[in-house]
Amino acid sequence: xxxxxxxxxxxxxxxxxxxxxxxxxxxxxxxxxxxxxxxxxxxxxxxxxxxxxxxxxxxxxxxxxxxxxxxxxxxxxxxxxxxxxxxxxxxxxxxxxxxxxxxxxxxxxxxxxxxxxx
Numbered sequence: 001x002x003x004x005x006x007x008x009x010x011x012x013x014x015x016x017x018x019x020x021x022x023x024x025x026x027x028x029x030x031x032x033x034x035x036x037x038x039x040x041x042x043x044x045x046x047x048x049x050x051x052x053x054x055x056x057x058x059x060x061x062x063x064x065x066x067x068x069x070x071x072x073x074x075x076x077x078x079x080x081x082x083x084x085x086x087x088x089x090x091x092x093x094x095x096x097x098x099x100x101x102x103x104x105x106x107x108x109x110x111x112x113x114x115x116x117x118x
Contacts, residue, residue: 004079008054011081015052020045023054024068026084029076056088064097065090 006028014021020031022045031038035045040062045051050058065088067073091097 003077005082006079007082012052015046017042017046020051021078022050022052022059023056023081024059025056025088026081026086027068027077028079028081030078031076034076060088 011021035042
């Protein structure tokens with residue numbers, strides 16, 4: 001199935017409860033039904049910086065990119081932004097995500113355990 005293309009102005013019209021779209025990395029997602037199930041709550045999605053806007057930075061500051069590839073979330077994509085290209089590149093195999101709490105803390109650069117001395 002071919003994805004429809006939208007303008008940023010079209011997406012901006014969908015910015016309220018029950019009619020909520022966002023742009024994440026040049027992809028348009030319809031969160032209207034998902035919004036009540038969002039673990040962070042509905043209020044986060046209805047924020048004036050998120051609803052109907054490009055939420056790429058906000059999304060990737062809290063989520064790993066693999067989230068959008070899961071079937072339950074991939075189905076929320078309804079199209080792409082006209083003339084925009086994806087800029088987020090997948091992590092290489094074994095590469096650690098820099099998203100806070102996305103990885104165990106002991107994988108984070110600079111981690112020091114007070115118990116492990118070797």
